[in-house]
Amino acid sequence: MNAVVAGITYRALLGRRRIILLLLLPLALIGLAVLLRIFDGDDQATTVTLMQTFAISTMLPLLGLIAGTGVIAPEIDDGTIIHLMSKPISRPVIALTKFVVAVTLLAVFAALPTYVAAWILVGNEDNIAAGFAVGSLAAGVAYAAVFLLLGVVTRHAVTIGILYALVWESLVGNLITGARTYSIQRWGQAIADQISTSAFFESDVSLSFAVPALIVVTIAAVLYAGRRLRAFSLTGDE
Amino acid sequence: MKIELSEVSRWYGNVVAVNDVTMTISAGVTGLLGPNGAGKSTLLHMMAGFLAPSNGTVTLNGSPVWKNHRVYRDIGLVPEREGVYGFLTGWQFVLSAARLHGLSDPEEAARKALATVEMEEPKDRRVETYSKGMRQRVKVAAALVHDPAVLLLDEPFNGMDPRQRLHLMDLIRGMGAAGKTILFSSHILEEVERVAQHIEVLVAGRHAASGNFREIRRLMTDRPHLFMIRSSDDRKLAAALVRDASTGGITLRPDSLEVQATEFRRFATLLPQVAREEGVRLHQISPADEDLESVFSYLINRSGA
Secondary structure, three states: OHHHHHHHHHHHHHOOOOHHHHHHHHHHHHHHHHHHHHHOOHHHHHHHHHHHHHHHHHHHHHHHHHHHHHHHHHHHHHOOOHHHOOOOHHHHHHHHHHHHHHHHHHHHHHHHHHHHHHHHHHHHHHHHHHHHHHHHHHHHHHHHHHHHHOOOOOOOHHHHHHHHHHHHHHHHHHHHHHHOOOOOHHHHHHHHHHHHOOOOOOOOOOOOHHHHHHHHHHHHHHHHHHHHHOOOOOOOOO | EEEEEEEEEEEEEOOEEEEEEEEEEEEEEEEEEEEOOOOOHHHHHHHHOOOOOOOOEEEEOOOEEEOHHHHOOOOEEEEOOOOOOOOOOOOHHHHHHHHHHHOOOOOHHHHHHHHHHOOHHHHHHHHOOOOHHHHOOOOHHHHOOOOOOOOEOOOOOOOOOOOHHHHHHHHHHHHHHHEEEEEEEEOOOOHHHOOOOOOEEEEEEEEEEEEOOHHHHHHHHHHOOOEEHHHHHHHHHHHHHHOOOOOEEEEEEOOOEEEEEHHOOOHHHHHHHHHHHHHEEEEEEEEEOOOOHHHHHHHHHHEEE
16 A cells, blocks of 8 residues: 555545546435435335445446546546656555555445435344445445456446446346346345345345455456556557 | 666567667766657657567666566656646645655655756646646656656657756756766757767667767768759759769759759868859759758668668
8 A cells, every 4th residue: 555646546536526426326325315215215125125226236336437447547548647657666556555545435435325325214224224335345345446457457447347337237137147146236235135134135146156256356356457557558659 | 877778679560669779878868869750759668667678678777677666766757748647736746756755855855856947936836737848847856856866758848948948958967967867858959969968869760870969960961961052054053063973963953953962061162163163153052851850861771771
């Protein structure tokens, strides 16, 4: 970890208008929870549906994409990354720092609002709020790593990330059962299911697969991102 | 400290950007001169550890530069692209560089670097409000903050006004005199002449010439020159000039002569002499290929021969 790299990355992501991108979805989630509470939709079944369809399968991957690619891709695009990389700091440390920044952003802008929204609806009943918050955080860690790697290896990180999150995880994952096993958000849901005791919620991926998968994907993606940064090349200026 | 390039080539697919370059950059100021697209940036990126050579080696005092972040203790890099965080102030930008280097007194180092480039007054303004020249200077300050032994600058004078340019030239000359190893790239001969003790010329990816500016100037002066001449009797003048060995070739145009002079100095005395002897009045003599591109193309043909 490098505090200067982290500081610059936070400022780049939270400064000015960019923070609005990170705030929009969590505010929408909490707004929906408040509306459901007002109009008597505050039962466990509705809460679980809101958490599954919005918090963890729409908001989390999109925020993961904004935070994961946002910590590095814009700097690579405009060349400012040279400022960090022309210093005696190992490139894997730069990658790790950027990853940690993305994870903390997801904890604040995804996991925490997920807890708050569920709590508004059902309080701490059957650990639904805690389950989805921890599940979001665990999946958020993996999303941060994968999207950081995408931001390092391709200039089309956002497009590819959206295709993965929306087409593979949401569309294909909903239609083909087998695809669900290879979906970060389903791994997060497996953890949520383990913590929550609600009868309205059952994950279709086992915890014994989800946890190792999250760990392997996260570590592999961060390591590979560090390796790719070591071989970062400046080309085509002439 | 010295940077050594040994048989360095870099290609992108089938395109060769740098072709078998061997050179040593030692203490003092070296200018990397070449037209746009000659491969100067590619070569500089390889020296700075931001590009792997396809072939050959680039070392700093014997250590490979590629994939070696330790070299940045000794290297300061001023890239051509802006590469400055617009949301930081000049002070924050230079201070962050000092901290990234892990200096013991980063504030003092940042203050000193900003003073060196005369950017103390606007240091608390955000970089995005700076002019191009100011951004350039703040980049130089960030590159100098750890007092590196080697400084690499890619087209550092671009976008600077004349006063800032002179100031940076003085700064570079001073650091070179103090024993630092400095390399800067430029496509403007006059710029390089004024600052560099040593010049490396790169043309079409090849190392076309090397020497101090007097040697490079001589090389450029002694090359064949093309002149356009208008006179009272072009045909008579052509017939007289062609008899001398310093005249390479003559083309008779409807209203002028195009003369290729193989030996510049001899031709310069020959022309008025012949004109006087033949009774021809000279109306106009103008160099037809004084642009840098033709100088470079001469050098590349010469180095390829």
